[in-house]
Amino acid sequence: MPAPPSPLGEPQVTLGSDKSFTYNYVFDMEASQENVYETCVSSLVESSLEGYNATVLAYGQTGSGKTYTMGSGFDVELKDEQKGIIPRAIHHLFDGIHTRIEKAQESGHLPPEFKVTAQFMELYNEEVIDLFNPAYGKDKVYKIHEDPYGGIQVRGVTFKSVVSAEEALQCLRLGALSRTTASTQMNTQSSRSHAIFTLHIKQQRLVVSEEEGANEFETLSAKFHFVDLAGSERLKRTGATGERQKEGISINCGLLALGNVISALGDKSKRALHIPYRDSKLTRLLQDSLGGNSQTVMIACVRRNIKNRIFINQDKTSKTISQLKQQIAQLQLELVEYKQGKRIIREDGEVSNLRTRVKAMQETIDALTLKNTNLLAEKATGTWITGTASNDHDVAYMVQGYLKEIEELRAKLMESNNTCEQLRKQLSRSHGYQHPTAILDTSFDENTSPY
Incomplete structure (x- = not known):
């Protein structure tokens, strides 16, 4: 028979004199x-x-x-x-x-x-x-x-x-x-x-x-x-x-x-x-x-000290797009400040860091584009449950929404990239030499990734 509730107000059963176990529910044979x-x-x-x-x-x-x-x-x-x-x-x-x-x-x-x-x-x-x-x-x-x-x-x-x-x-x-x-x-x-x-x-x-x-x-x-x-x-x-x-x-x-x-x-x-x-x-x-x-x-009878950390298994596509928008807005603000003279180009590393951030976002957008293509392929196989026949293209519309946002991000990235190139040329002229073009292939920097 279950023992009286524990001091914490939890139902409890005691075996012998020193082993007590808590539980959530108990059911009788009936x-x-x-x-x-x-x-x-x-x-x-x-x-x-x-x-x-x-x-x-x-x-x-x-x-x-x-x-x-x-x-x-x-x-x-x-x-x-x-x-x-x-x-x-x-x-x-x-x-x-x-x-x-x-x-x-x-x-x-x-x-x-x-x-x-x-x-x-x-x-x-x-x-x-x-x-x-x-x-x-x-x-x-x-x-x-x-x-x-x-x-x-x-x-x-x-x-x-x-x-x-x-x-x-x-x-x-x-x-x-x-x-x-x-x-x-x-x-x-x-x-x-x-x-x-x-x-x-x-x-x-x-x-x-x-x-x-x-x-x-x-x-x-x-x-x-x-x-x-x-x-x-x-x-x-x-x-x-x-x-x-x-x-x-x-x-x-x-x-x-x-x-x-x-x-x-x-x-x-x-x-x-x-x-x-x-x-x-x-x-x-x-x-x-x-x-x-x-x-x-x-x-079964189990201890209640076990605690799982649960969270929603949410796809990061929409969240990542929002992060990209914020990063692009920040980049655009920095570029405007450069044009207005509020920021001064001090070292080539600053432009390199800016280019790295742009490239990180570009790679992220490419990954999102591939993911959305896979969603369209899944839809084509007919394995999604929809409300009525008129909703057969809902996933396609959903993905098209993503693709539209991605294309808008691409346009803004192109503008940022062109501005970066102009800044790089200005910096090169100010130092009196041409920087190597290898900077265009800057490796992905995890510290600047939007993830």
């Missing part, structure tokens, strides 16, 4: 699937539509109902009230997408556009298997790596674009049928692997500003992990031998590593020490879910 979902997961789906990452993990002994709770099995005959977290979250997600599109249309604004892709993988005997392509995955070693933003990715695992809840559920069933299961003395259909079903949600929307003409487009991206861990077990109780015994050892090693990571994150006295994410591929896959940028719910 709790419904809907109650669990609405209490623990519903808010995470809403947050994912605003660009926040989310993760739900189910942890427990084999046969305790993890797969039932998550809804990652392939039993399609379940009644609606028995459906688990994943099917409910899928319907909630696509309902939320269509609601946002309809609200924008009713208010007369450009509706947001969404692209949803699914991945389904399992970790079996410390090897990653692509459940959308399991035969291929048996012979392939998938590499887990960290992207420049601290997110964990698995190279080579299949992405499937989905435009409806039905398509997403079909992907879930397809992967579930390929999952590794076997019979033990504790469970006739025991999951022998850790399964991770992931939905990637990408959104492009118009941000309406109170200032006239200051509206901008932004791109948000979020990933939602649904993790059905294999059951923890004692080999004597499961009666596992041979291959089943090997599987059980691998499962327990992964769960031990998970426990060690959670303990390291939850122990305030050890927060500055090494977190052993790399001790297992399971903890490596879940690194950004456990101690990174994700709102995470673990259906």
Whole structure:
């Protein structure tokens, strides 16, 4: 039974005389699937539509109902009230997408556009298997790596674009049928692997500003992990031998590593020490879910000292364009001051620094142009979710807005560049010699980059 609330007002359970654990919610055996979902997961789906990452993990002994709770099995005959977290979250997600599109249309604004892709993988005997392509995955070693933003990715695992809840559920069933299961003395259909079903949600929307003409487009991206861990077990109780015994050892090693990571994150006295994410591929896959940028719910007893730092996964295009505008305005002001005599050219390094800043912005604009071209290519494949047929070109209009701003920036850069060239010539004449033309190829200076 739960102990009285802690001095901090948090619900708490005490084991023995000295081990107390806090938690957010507790459910009795009679709790419904809907109650669990609405209490623990519903808010995470809403947050994912605003660009926040989310993760739900189910942890427990084999046969305790993890797969039932998550809804990652392939039993399609379940009644609606028995459906688990994943099917409910899928319907909630696509309902939320269509609601946002309809609200924008009713208010007369450009509706947001969404692209949803699914991945389904399992970790079996410390090897990653692509459940959308399991035969291929048996012979392939998938590499887990960290992207420049601290997110964990698995190279080579299949992405499937989905435009409806039905398509997403079909992907879930397809992967579930390929999952590794076997019979033990504790469970006739025991999951022998850790399964991770992931939905990637990408959104492009118009941000309406109170200032006239200051509206901008932004791109948000979020990933939602649904993790059905294999059951923890004692080999004597499961009666596992041979291959089943090997599987059980691998499962327990992964769960031990998970426990060690959670303990390291939850122990305030050890927060500055090494977190052993790399001790297992399971903890490596879940690194950004456990101690990174994700709102995470673990259906188990966990410490509440773990704090993830969450932030919106916003595309930097609109923000970078604003920064470029500010930098160009600053450059133009400096150039006017040179022309008016308020600034005196003292050393060639000043012009070199100015040219470096211009070149940094030029390279940034080139990168933005390439990114917008890729957005148009994605739109052409038909994998974006739009409100109606009349909105088929909304992404194109969105990108055209970016391109228009980029071309305006290019024109201002050309003017700044020409003025720089005139200043360089004036400086050369004042020193009585011609500077080498190598200055035109000034290398990118990270200290002057708009990022």
